[in-house]
Amino acid sequence: MTTILETRSLCYSYGDGTQALRDVCISLEQGRKVALVGPNGAGKSTLMLMFNGILRPSNGEVIFRGRPMSYDAASLRSIRRTVGMVFQNSDDQLFAPTVFQDVAFGPTNLGYSAEKVSRYVGFALQYVGLSGYERRPPHHLSGGEKKRVAIAGILAMEPEVMILDEPTSNLDPASSEEIMEMLDELNSGGKTLIISTHDVDLAYRWADEVILMKEGSVARRGTGQEVFGDSRLVKDARLKLPLLVELYQELTGRGIAQRSAPPRNILELCDLLQPKAETETLGRIYICNVDGAEEKQISAVLERISVSFKGAMGTSAKSLAERCGISMDFTYGVIDKCILKALLGKNCIILTSGGMVDHIMKRIKAYGQESGRRIEATCLCHGTEKLK
Ligand code: ADP
Secondary structure, eight states, rough: EEEEEEEEEEEOOOOTOEEEEEEEEEEEEEEEEEEEESTTTTTTTHHHHHHTTOOOOSEEEETTTTEOOOOOOOHHHHHHHEEEEOOGGGTTOOOOHHHHHHHHHHHTTTTTOHHHHHHHHHHHHHTTTTTTTTTSSSGGHHHHHHHHHHHHHHHTTOSSEEESSSTTTTTTHHHHHHHHHHHHHHHHHEEEEEESOHHHHHHHHHHHHHEEEEETTEEEOOOOOHHHHHHHHHTTOOOOOHHHHHHHHHHHHHTTTOOOOOOSSSSHHHHHHHHOOOOOOOOOOEEETTTTHHEEEEEEEEHHSOEEEEOOOOOHHHHHHHHTTTSSSBBSSHHHHHHHHTTOOOOOEEEEHHHHHHHHHHHHHHHHHHHHHHEEEEEEGGGOOOOO
16 A cells, blocks of 8 residues: 555644644655544644645654655645545635536636636536536535535546545435535545545444544544444544444444444344354345447346336436436445345346446445445446456
8 A cells, every 4th residue: 555645743733823733744645545533623623624735834844755744835746636625615715607617616726728728627526517517606505516626626637636524514325425426436536535524434334444543633533443442542532433343332232233343234233133044045236337328328228127115226327317317226335235135136237337347346346345245236338238
């Protein structure tokens, strides 16, 4: 694993003397999903602002790809392109009169030609599912749409690392899940993601690594199971336990379930409560890559294959399903929901873009290895139905 961001003895005090960071030493690996958790005032936002050079350390240093960060104008421009920051409140980030101008702001400032800016903006808006919104004023959009525009503005600069301060705050559950799913897709494409959140359930199930901050310092870092497995630490940090951890503690306390570590998701919880039976008929999961597919090809695939449940992952698959007039049973948490249905013997199909196919395959395979329940996954290349 390659270290992408590192802090050494990082300290920061605001102008009024408030010491927001005290001797923070962490290193973050490339391609990881990292969640910063902690109570209000723990220093999460300050640390994030350090990562892309908006704040400059009072002491210590921030290191990006092995090189200490410099704070001259050219270095800052470069770091802000490579380490993109999405603010908690989208209204702090969106200021241009139209969505296009907002997303174009970064690439224009990088000196790209008008043609290149237009291409990058088009790509970014398509990625976040907002093609066609170019001329709309950002302040007329919904909270979820504003967040997508803010993400598109960062994506248009092709960052390596994306930092999102409380990405789901003030969003309804469906918008939150869609944003988190988009972050998963970006992560599958190789981007390193760092979020801060108060939502312990979200941090627990989403992050590869959780960093718990308290009073300007790192109190603990590790997997969600490691960090949230320490009830006292969590309580001291004025957080609550993720529901799955609390449930697991109750179940093991009552002797209903036994396991070395709490379940990370509903799938693992179900396995904990209902161990593998001798004979089980499992359903199959079809994964359909919709890249370049036309509506009629997708409709033809769905007519030919008998499935009980359909899911769509990623904005292009969801909008294609909508254009085909196919109603989707699952639009978030799709892989695990399909695995749960396959465990009940039902066949499912997941429509997705090519970049996600391997990610889905890996998740299904990993589940099979962990649980001993091998679910067949078949990859379909839209029109040709070629088996992978
Ligand atoms: P978190 O994101 O974990 O809520 P912050 O990084 O926002 O924490 O805040 C860390 C500490 O710095 C808190 O004590 C907060 O009051 C203080 N702080 C944050 N921003 C400012 C500011 N602009 N001026 C003075 N103090 C600040």
